[in-house]
Amino acid sequence: MMAERAGSGPVTGISPVQQMLASGTGALLTSLLVTPLDVVKIRLQAQQKPLAQACDRIRRGCVVRPSKWKCFLYCNGLMDHIYVCRNGSSCTSLYRTQTHFNGTLDAFVKITRREGARALWSGLPPTLVMAVPATVIYFTCYDQLRDGLRYSLGLHGSHIPLIAGGLARLGAVTVISPLELVRTKMQSRKLTYRELNVCIRSAVAQSGWLSLWKGWGPTVLRDVPFSALYWFNYELVKEWLHEQHFISQTDFSISFTAGAVSGAVAAVLTLPFDVVKTRRQIQLGEMETLGVPLQRSSATWHILKDIWAESGHRGLFAGFLPRVIKVAPACAIMISSYEFGKAFFQEMNLREKRRP
16 A cells, blocks of 8 residues: 555655655665665775875876875765865775775675774765755656656656656756865865855856866766666566566565666666766866866767777776676665655555545
8 A cells, every 4th residue: 555656657645845855765775775885895995005005196297196195986875976085084984904804795794893883884974965965856856857748748658757867867967066066175175165165266267157067077978868768767667567466556676676677777878978977087086186187188078089099898888797786776775765755655645635
């Protein structure tokens, strides 16, 4: 009963605020479950290249000098974030090297025993400030756009989720992109809010308002196709599972399975754009931390050509297995939690209406 109408037909009997609460709760749950996997990954990487041995690299001229910072990607299951880590800062807990790990499971056990379970969520709170609102915007807009296209404009067909998913992600990325850039500036330069205001005003005066959307292009190029493919496949797989099990309701197991399958497919098909986005994010981190202009062209097409010249087609599909392992469960947890939350509010509202 609780799962009835969740994800099938218009989102009736539930307000946009309740949709936001459902997506926000799902976002928090996804982050709590997925973040430990990324923290362990970072610690294993740090074991090979400790923070004290990191280097600043200015690509033209091959200048390499010792540094006290490390720029890396941190994923909380919802978004990828640039994390600029300096010796002595709070994020150095992610780069402790006193303990040697012999693999993923060994890392989980040793971190929990020696540093406490909280260490598995190191660095999570700052990223949630943007990841949760971005997810709320994205999922709420998707449902509103999908239902608007189907039931207000009278459009039909399997392409509706594809269009709604792409547009919803485009809106979320556009809103969040400047905030992520501001967060990176504050973290890399240790700016106060007053200094940050001066810094942003200066950047806008020199390069215009569009300078606040640096990195928007590669992000859109990856995330919009991913979301379009994800929702397209999610609706198809969910419908197929309904037919296979002869049920008309979307329960937790169906949404979880459909989310994992559609997430994995979308992750594989958009992998080259993920590689480009990762390189672009690291370049932006270098710019902010070193305080120097980017020496090489960072246009998406040029990055693609550089990767192809360096590694061929294998370079464009680098990290295939880690991306699928990370994306599939995150998508499954997020969508099943979201559908469950919507069903909960639908059932709650229905009970309220039945009261005399």
